Amino acid sequence: MTHHRIGIDLGGSKIEIAVLAPDGGEIWRQRTATPSGYPDTVATISCLVRGCESRLGISGSVGIGIPGVISPATGLVKNANSIALNGHRFDQDVSQALGREVRVQNDANCFALSEAADGAGAGFGVVFGVILGTGCGGGIVVDGRLQQGPHRVAGEWGHTPLPWPRGPEVPGHPCWCGQYGCLETYVAGPALARDCDGPGAHDASLLPERAAAGDPRAAAAIARHADRLARGLAVVINLLDPDAIVLGGGLSNMDHLYTELPRLIPTHAFSDVIATPILRNRHGDSSGVRGAARLWPAA
Template structure:
């Protein structure tokens, strides 16, 4: 994607978090302070997305009277083979040349990365993962994914799929869990199909349930069905993260997304993963994202500060 244009370096930064239902824009001044934030519904078509991002950026720059770099976090990635979006659960993005189309719309280069990578950038720079060498940053929401920041750099991998943890099979499946639900990706038994918000809601309230937000309160009030669903979910999350620890052994794991607000996860999951990690002790901290649901958009704004694989994240705030 090339370096940032010289007249943009060290100046204003705009981040876009392109979600399935909402799109958020944030503008950071040269000191890193948030000076503008807006949200808008995400159009369910490719041309609509290009138009929306163009309008949001133009309106923000006009309001602030500035020019800015633009970084975009998406629920997918750009293929290193074709340059096209692939793997997005907002399926209307797949097959689009999003970076080129946005660059044409905005008249400048645009840097794009997976939304979980953006989460990792933000949390590793000045969030819950600050000071940790390797951060595994997890999104637990309507989808499940992760980003990896190590040595201050986004780890995208040769195929730009590093962190696509949600599309591995749930490890150590029980007989009742096997073979698992069909995932939108076409496979069966993916971690995402067990750990996403709609899956947790369905675990408690049956097919068709989508909202799991009220389950902790229901469990605290003594509802056995809600408590059992939360315990099964915590056990599955522990098994899934134990796989990550066995392979990557990160210095910390940071949770974001709607389900990261469930307080019990931070005690229960580390207690459960001990039985699955191949070590005589597990000291890996499980942390709540410091920037909450703003982590993704803040990380997107910082993509030009920390070019993918080029410059350490920490150098941008040294």
């Protein structure tokens, strides 16, 4: 029996909902601002789901992507950079509000699942999905199945150390997770902006344009960023050797990454030849919500 699948992408500033029809086609999409408080967030999600079901005359399964994970040890949200979620039984609270089971997964895992299913990673056996945005995350999909691990941290490469650090990269920047030198503090968008323009900078989107116009500081910053990102992905290749790597998040729009990373990664990876495709995502910022819907099977 086929059914409609509802996906929700819960972000720090917005909540997005989408509905996939039984054939996989998208038939509904809506965005609203994320409330500041936890109870209001749960209530908003419930309202969005009931509202779209009423409009469409359907009842669907519900999957939610969050910027953290549900701890299998405690049942509470952990590792969420949207700190209002941490320490709550989020899946149970939403389930109670809706009167049905819901599935909750890390947003980077949702991205990877979406892109592996019918995005840039479709047709590849092992896909590593990368989020390069405000933070840095990742997800692993093998033969269409999401790999979570017993602690639900599979793919969390953003909180591994920058490989082969040198010069001013040592001892590393402090990270919100409590460690020093995490990849996220070097390759996420705000980190790139700060590397170029100093403390207080947070938007790196214009740096390639500035570099192309002859700004040497911007050119140097994006070159350092590409090299650091290549080192991080070389370790992923050494450990996982995926069939494809798909980039997502705001920085995935930087065209130079798709020429520079294939050139730089082989100098660090442990193989005579490295031909891993570095692919731009197909679904853009819609991948998270599409992947959340796909936490439930089509039939």
